[in-house]
Amino acid sequence: MRHSHSAPICPDEAVYSAAVAQDRVVVTEDQSDYARILRQALDAGAPVVPVVVVRKDRLPRGGAMPHRSAEVLHRWSLENPTPYPGPHYLSD
Numbered sequence: 315m316r317h318s319h320s321a322p323i324c325p326d327e328a329v330y331s332a333a334v335a336q337d338r339v340v341v342t343e344d345q346s347d348y349a350r351i352l353r354q355a356l357d358a359g360a361p362v363v364p365v366v367v368v369r370k371d372r373l374p375r376g377g378a379m380p381h382r383s384a385e386v387l388h389r390w391s392l393e394n395p396t397p398y399p400g401p402h403y404l405s406d
Contacts, residue, residue: 334362
């Protein structure tokens with residue numbers, strides 16, 4: 315799996331479809347939309363990729379948030395070198 319960042323103007327379904335096509339992990343703050351997208355994929359028997367949901371409310375605010383988010387994602391990627399398809403939740 316390769317990890318990447320996608321433009322925020324791209325519709326969630328398009329981001330997810332690209333992740334499936336390219337065997338990538340999705341990282342998002344949008345839990346509700348991606349829960350719906352994952353459920354639809356599972357119900358349809360379609361391929362499912364890991365979706366990492368970052369909980370901003372549990373990260374430091376201000377200038378420290380990007381750095382801490384990167385640390386948390388990096389640690390998660392080391393702990394999950396082959397993550398299972400479906401939702402993953404980061405909280406610290």
